[in-house]
Amino acid sequence: MTTVGAFDAKTHLNALLKRVAKGETIQITLRGVPIAMLVPAEDGDKGNLRNLVREIREMRKGATLGKITVKELIHASPVVATRVRGAR
Numbered sequence: 001m002t003t004v005g006a007f008d009a010k011t012h013l014n015a016l017l018k019r020v021a022k023g024e025t026i027q028i029t030l031r032g033v034p035i036a037m038l039v040p041a042e043d044g045d046k047g048n049l050r051n052l053v054r055e056i057r058e059m060r061k062g063a064t065l066g067k068i069t070v071k072e073l074i075h076a077s078p079v080v081a082t083r084v085r086g087a088r
Contacts, residue, residue, distance in 0.1 A: 003027045006035065
């Protein structure tokens with residue numbers, strides 16, 4: 001892993017991005033302290049993301065907390081929310 005100071009990173013950002021695009025990871029420091037990392041982006045598969053969102057939505061249908069639904073809990077007064085959590 002290459003380490004570059006913040007000033008040099010700003011000055012040579014285009015060149016650093018080209019290196020990262022080829023798979024290199026670059027650490028950026030400020031006064032010798034690591035503050036950021038430039039890493040290659042993942043090639044996310046949007047189809048898998050859509051499937052994941054669909055699965056989460058299906059899972060939460062009918063989800064309840066005892067006798068109260070999640071929707072009711074969101075819109076409930078603080079007193080009801082406290083009773084659901086079991087605090088008094």
